[in-house]
Amino acid sequence: MMGNDMGTGIGGIIRTVVNPGRETWEALTSRPVFDVSELFGTARRVLDDVRREGDTAVRRYGLEFDSVDLPSVEVSEAEKEEAFSAVPEVLRSAIGTALRNIEKFHSAQRILPPEVETFPGVRCWQRRTPVEKVGLYVPGGTAPLLSTVLMLAVPARVAGCREVVLCSPPGPDGRLHPAVTFAATLSGVERIFKVGGIQAIGAMAYGTETIPRVYKIFGPGNRYVTAAKQLVGIDSVAIDMPAGPSEVEIIADDAADPVFVAADILSQAEHGIDSQAILVSTSRNVIDLTLREVARQLPLLERRLTARGALSNSLAVVFDNYDDVVSFTDFYAPEHLIIQTRNYGELSDRVSNAGSVFLGPYTPESAGDYASGTNHTLPTNGHARAYSGLSLESFTKRITFQEITREGINGLGPTILAMAEGERLSAHGRAVSVRMGR
Amino acid sequence: MMGNDMGTGIGGIIRTVVNPGRETWEALTSRPVFDVSELFGTARRVLDDVRREGDTAVRRYGLEFDSVDLPSVEVSEAEKEEAFSAVPEVLRSAIGTALRNIEKFHSAQRILPPEVETFPGVRCWQRRTPVEKVGLYVPGGTAPLLSTVLMLAVPARVAGCREVVLCSPPGPDGRLHPAVTFAATLSGVERIFKVGGIQAIGAMAYGTETIPRVYKIFGPGNRYVTAAKQLVGIDSVAIDMPAGPSEVEIIADDAADPVFVAADILSQAEHGIDSQAILVSTSRNVIDLTLREVARQLPLLERRLTARGALSNSLAVVFDNYDDVVSFTDFYAPEHLIIQTRNYGELSDRVSNAGSVFLGPYTPESAGDYASGTNHTLPTNGHARAYSGLSLESFTKRITFQEITREGINGLGPTILAMAEGERLSAHGRAVSVRMGR
Numbered sequence: 109m110m111g112n113d114m115g116t117g118i119g120g121i122i123r124t125v126v127n128p129g130r131e132t133w134e135a136l137t138s139r140p141v142f143d144v145s146e147l148f149g150t151a152r153r154v155l156d157d158v159r160r161e162g163d164t165a166v167r168r169y170g171l172e173f174d175s176v177d178l179p180s181v182e183v184s185e186a187e188k189e190e191a192f193s194a195v196p197e198v199l200r201s202a203i204g205t206a207l208r209n210i211e212k213f214h215s216a217q218r219i220l221p222p223e224v225e226t227f228p229g230v231r232c233w234q235r236r237t238p239v240e241k242v243g244l245y246v247p248g249g250t251a252p253l254l255s256t257v258l259m260l261a262v263p264a265r266v267a268g269c270r271e272v273v274l275c276s277p278p279g280p281d282g283r284l285h286p287a288v289t290f291a292a293t294l295s296g297v298e299r300i301f302k303v304g305g306i307q308a309i310g311a312m313a314y315g316t317e318t319i320p321r322v323y324k325i326f327g328p329g330n331r332y333v334t335a336a337k338q339l340v341g342i343d344s345v346a347i348d349m350p351a352g353p354s355e356v357e358i359i360a361d362d363a364a365d366p367v368f369v370a371a372d373i374l375s376q377a378e379h380g381i382d383s384q385a386i387l388v389s390t391s392r393n394v395i396d397l398t399l400r401e402v403a404r405q406l407p408l409l410e411r412r413l414t415a416r417g418a419l420s421n422s423l424a425v426v427f428d429n430y431d432d433v434v435s436f437t438d439f440y441a442p443e444h445l446i447i448q449t450r451n452y453g454e455l456s457d458r459v460s461n462a463g464s465v466f467l468g469p470y471t472p473e474s475a476g477d478y479a480s481g482t483n484h485t486l487p488t489n490g491h492a493r494a495y496s497g498l499s500l501e502s503f504t505k506r507i508t509f510q511e512i513t514r515e516g517i518n519g520l521g522p523t524i525l526a527m528a529e530g531e532r533l534s535a536h537g538r539a540v541s542v543r544m545g546r
Numbered sequence: 547m548m549g550n551d552m553g554t555g556i557g558g559i560i561r562t563v564v565n566p567g568r569e570t571w572e573a574l575t576s577r578p579v580f581d582v583s584e585l586f587g588t589a590r591r592v593l594d595d596v597r598r599e600g601d602t603a604v605r606r607y608g609l610e611f612d613s614v615d616l617p618s619v620e621v622s623e624a625e626k627e628e629a630f631s632a633v634p635e636v637l638r639s640a641i642g643t644a645l646r647n648i649e650k651f652h653s654a655q656r657i658l659p660p661e662v663e664t665f666p667g668v669r670c671w672q673r674r675t676p677v678e679k680v681g682l683y684v685p686g687g688t689a690p691l692l693s694t695v696l697m698l699a700v701p702a703r704v705a706g707c708r709e710v711v712l713c714s715p716p717g718p719d720g721r722l723h724p725a726v727t728f729a730a731t732l733s734g735v736e737r738i739f740k741v742g743g744i745q746a747i748g749a750m751a752y753g754t755e756t757i758p759r760v761y762k763i764f765g766p767g768n769r770y771v772t773a774a775k776q777l778v779g780i781d782s783v784a785i786d787m788p789a790g791p792s793e794v795e796i797i798a799d800d801a802a803d804p805v806f807v808a809a810d811i812l813s814q815a816e817h818g819i820d821s822q823a824i825l826v827s828t829s830r831n832v833i834d835l836t837l838r839e840v841a842r843q844l845p846l847l848e849r850r851l852t853a854r855g856a857l858s859n860s861l862a863v864v865f866d867n868y869d870d871v872v873s874f875t876d877f878y879a880p881e882h883l884i885i886q887t888r889n890y891g892e893l894s895d896r897v898s899n900a901g902s903v904f905l906g907p908y909t910p911e912s913a914g915d916y917a918s919g920t921n922h923t924l925p926t927n928g929h930a931r932a933y934s935g936l937s938l939e940s941f942t943k944r945i946t947f948q949e950i951t952r953e954g955i956n957g958l959g960p961t962i963l964a965m966a967e968g969e970r971l972s973a974h975g976r977a978v979s980v981r982m983g984r
Binding site for chain 1: 665672931968
């Protein structure tokens with residue numbers, strides 16, 4: 109059955125469906141995602157030029173794409189000091205608080221599994237080491253993405269990455285926003301470059317005379333940056349995860365305050381016209397009250413035109429029961445999941461696919477976007493089915509170790525010999541048999 | 547300085563260099579890697595056909611590439627029972643022992659960081675959930691890769707993956723090797739398909755009438771499989787890591803038995819002509835003795851022609867001191883690192899970039915290839931700089947959670963408001979301010 113599609117009833121704002129059948133979920137949860145493969149040609153050409161010409165190509169494309177010609181792209185010590193003074197004290201203090209919370213949460217992730225004796229005389233364990241050289245990309249645009257700086261740079265510092273490089277496109281004045289420079293410096297980033305777009309990804313992937321080559325590149329970006337990251341991710345360097353427009357699912361019941369839920373929907377919607385919010389409830393009345401509140405709050409927003417665009421990609425869904433709510437949530441695999449129900453603890457235990465979950469009435473998504481301490485770089489577009497958000501793991505790798513005693517190799521030897529023979533790799537067997545009985 | 551290149555002295559087997567300068571390391575450690583991007587055209591065409599036509603395309607390409615036409619590609623219960631009888635008891639028992647060791651090591655990885663109160667009234671934590679649907683690819687060829695089956699299927703079971711699918715190309719008789727079917731069944735894989743190559747990757751990425759779509763694809767493969775994994779990795783599904791030819795670095799001193807070290811070099815070399823072994827020592831004499839032993843053992847091998855080919859990609863390096871040994875090792879970032887020196891504990895602590903490390907005289911790489919319990923699916927081609935080998939993490943993802951109290955949002959609210967204002971996202975601020983003081 110196709111479900112009962114109520115159309116965009118209340119205020120014409122969000123389409124509402126009642127008890128949609130499973131066969132409709134794929135279409136209902138489709139994301140407003142761009143296919144970037146059409147941009148691969150452009151991205152490949154710019155990347156190849158950067159690889160071949162280094163700084164010359166970076167400067168040329170800076171002029172072409174960002175209309176800024178900078179003889180020197182590195183942020184100077186003087187600029188860093190100016191940035192400090194240019195950021196209001198209240199914002200500096202807020203950045204400091206957020207930084208400490210992010211640091212605490214990511215520092216707690218330093219734990220490792222215990223050493224295991226898998227077989228008598230066979231000990232195995234893991235050790236964590238930082239990715240030595242990492243590159244952070246922070247998009248430009250009208251507003252300084254200072255929270256993105258913290259979410260990338262703080263875990264890199266906690267991980268102990270030795271070389272942390274940050275690239276961000278300069279404004280028309282040839283500068284970064286001072287809040288970006290301040291947040292990066294406070295987070296311990298030593299080298300900041302005023303370079304954006306495909307050329308920034310290429311510079312960090314291949315290295316230029318000025319910008320060092322890194323082993324892993326992190327951070328969001330526009331479609332060109334995303335295409336460039338995918339291409340360098342194939343041939344030379346690790347990348348964090350596939351990027352896409354932001355999204356939220358909110359599960360609410362009649363214990364939820366419609367004012368809170370509506371504000372949460374709108375905070376997602378103001379990100380961009382390609383954002384998406386899905387409201388799920390077992391109560392039609394909760395949906396109606398919330399959407400009415402969305403209609404009331406929308407005109408109050410500065411970014412109401414953007415938010416209205418995002419609401420046209422959005423959806424409200426009524427289900428009969430919580431089994432369907434959980435199945436639908438796992439099917440959608442939202443980047444952000446807000447649960448404002450009486451049973452939010454029990455309900456959240458049942459969810460398998462989500463990036464970050466916000467529990468109870470006093471936990472808005474914007475807390476996690478900025479300052480709760482969790483990372484806001486999360487899997488979008490259903491990738492929460494297979495990817496985690498950024499964490500300490502993302503900035504480190506684990507080396508496995510094994511040490512076998514003489515008794516251990518004598519005991520485990522016959523197993524290895526039988527398997528080597530089974531795979532017809534006799535030299536694998538010889539490496540064991542020369543040791544046995546010695 | 548270019549270092550003292552001694553050419554292929556002893557037995558004409560492995561090129562030896564003495565104290566190579568850093569500027570030569572890039573060339574010295576270059577891998578015999580294929581660029582698969584030229585195969586993207588073919589891979590894209592086959593993938594698109596599988597996406598569009600499903601089983602029909604899978605069957606057609608099975609006939610075209612594997613010369614086998616199977617009306618039904620799923621391994622039947624009868625075939626599973628036959629496989630059990632066809633595998634010798636000694637191999638069944640070895641597979642059982644290896645499985646238990648792998649299970650023990652990966653089960654110990656279930657730990658999670660503690661919950662953190664990052665700020666008064668702000669609690670954050672992680673929960674691990676399995677990737678619900680995973681696809682395992684096991685290459686075909688002359689020998690059954692039963693260890694690959696265990697290294698993929700056992701962690702998937704430990705992780706709790708709900709749907710585990712395995713694809714492997716059938717032999718000319720239209721069957722899988724019984725050891726592969728047995729190992730998969732013993733590891734808990736419920737659905738095994740006799741499908742290989744690009745069409746197997748496409749089937750698991752997009753789903754067909756017979757083969758279910760999965761969220762993440764694991765496993766090694768030939769160049770076509772690698773190209774296909776990279777393409778589906780961009781557009782729809784997660785993949786484990788970039789695959790490349792196998793490699794080992796061995797650090798030895800005069801405490802190492804040249805017979806052991808030579809056998810370790812050759813066990814790597816027999817994998818394929820594109821394999822690579824690098825022997826590093828601070829003693830020229832250790833290198834000479836070892837290479838003489840390699841020359842002695844080589845003719846004893848069944849796969850001596852393959853091994854000889856791999857040795858032509860291989861290298862022996864003498865350094866003056868252990869600082870250079872460690873720097874060179876981190877530069878090379880070997881998939882496998884064997885340390886057979888008196889100071890192996892201290893030395894291994896200093897290494898940052900490696901996949902799996904084998905410590906002391908009685909720990910050959912083949913122990914880890916088969917049965918120590920660590921995973922043998924490891925980053926090659928220098929990817930150990932940024933990637934870990936497969937572990938429980940690879941088959942799971944971590945969801946982050948946060949729960950904030952009323953006092954918490956009142957306390958942290960001003961921080962979030964200041965940052966939202968800094969990023970000019972007023973609806974983000976509103977989601978907090980509507981809650982403050984309530």
